[in-house]
Amino acid sequence: MSVREIRAPLDEKEARSLRAGDIVSLSGELLTARDEAHMRILVMLRDGRGIPFRLEGAAIYHCGPIMRSDEGWKVVAAGPTTSARMDRLAPEVVRQCHPRLMIGKGGMSSETLEAMKEVGCAYLAFPGGAAVLAAQALPEVLEVHWEDLGMPEAVWRMRVEGMGPLVVAMDSHGRSLFKEVEDAVRKRSVLL
């Protein structure tokens, strides 16, 4: 299996070059955002306020890490959370903020896929629960925003080195591996 190395932040052209089924390894930087952070981003944008970090071109990681404060923050465990929880909010965040990657587990809805197609954004699946493997690829916390939301819901901006295996599970051309598997599973289940 050939693994392609990519760096975030990245531009639209590079995001669109990722195809469902590709396996990639990510370096550069990423930001975590879960339910509460998505809600706050949208509230601030609707109120016409700027958000305190840059999402244009960014990799958004659906993750609520365990951090240890020990002469600065250290990542203890940081696997992906269920991305589908963000489906209510992600299409608007994608359209307004133009992140180029979303990383998580379990995939996202066809509404989110549609926004990703319009804007040029790909979804990368990391094995759920593989939190120590992920932490190993996150050697440095660059900054933390919105700590008042609690450790899991805060926005952690981190350096990332060789995070993988990441599967391009949804691409900016409308293809979703999760949807394809799910459709086949539903068909088979009817026969049982």
Add this chain to the structure above:
Amino acid sequence: MYPSSLIEETVVRLLRDSECRLPPDVHAALRGALDKETEEMPRSQLLAILSNVDMAAERSVPMCQDTGLPVFFVRGRCDHRVLEAIRKGVARATEEIPLRPNSVDPVSRQNFGGNLGNGMPPVHVEPADTGHLDLAVLPKGAGSENWSALRMLNPSEGMEGVRRFVIECVVNAGSRPCPPVVVGVGIGGTADMACALAKKALLRRLGSRNGDDALASLGSTLLSQINSLGLGPMGLGGSTTCLGVLMEKAHCHTASLPVAVSLNCWAARKAFARVYPDGRVRFSQEGFD
């Protein structure tokens, strides 16, 4: 009769063991799954999972960042002091291991840290006149817990209705509970009891035969049918969707047939302790029966 400090210490150890080390039966089932998968995609997921499990054990850190809510099961002579010692143990483990503070107010969503709060942690107590106290913990992450389901079947639907409901639950959950999953099924009781039975079933050892023949046969049918769905590890396709179907039952109303399903992710965490009045404690991650 059991010193609070001993219970508290035991709870910290139970949480450390369960969060950082995959139980041997679950580990063996995952290795078996890797042997069965031939395609590159499911193999890549299982290889990542297995190397993550090794790293977590080596470093004694939680294998998953969602350290869950710790659900406790207590059997023996138990009073409020045991429950207080469990709460103290949870707060200490959250700090020391560390665990992620997951407990929040359901309305304000405020997180006070420590994994405590109103009703937290859940403790199921079964009073029994035994010469020892059994403690078990099942840390349950939200990714799988969010797919829990209860249905009050019509009794005429029988075990065929139960079978259909379990399949439906696994299909609806899809990739989201981190398959390969362990499926806990509670049959009978009242609505609340069925849910508790489904949770308790998850403490059973994978691969052990249910003592009830009807449940044993339904469990093995379900296991092979779920694995024929092709959902695979992390829902990216493959032949391993489920590591085991575990069941508990209780008598129910003649006009009812409650059935509850509790899914567990591949990180099917559990740990057991048997505390004796003289201060000895035995630990296990597969139970004592």
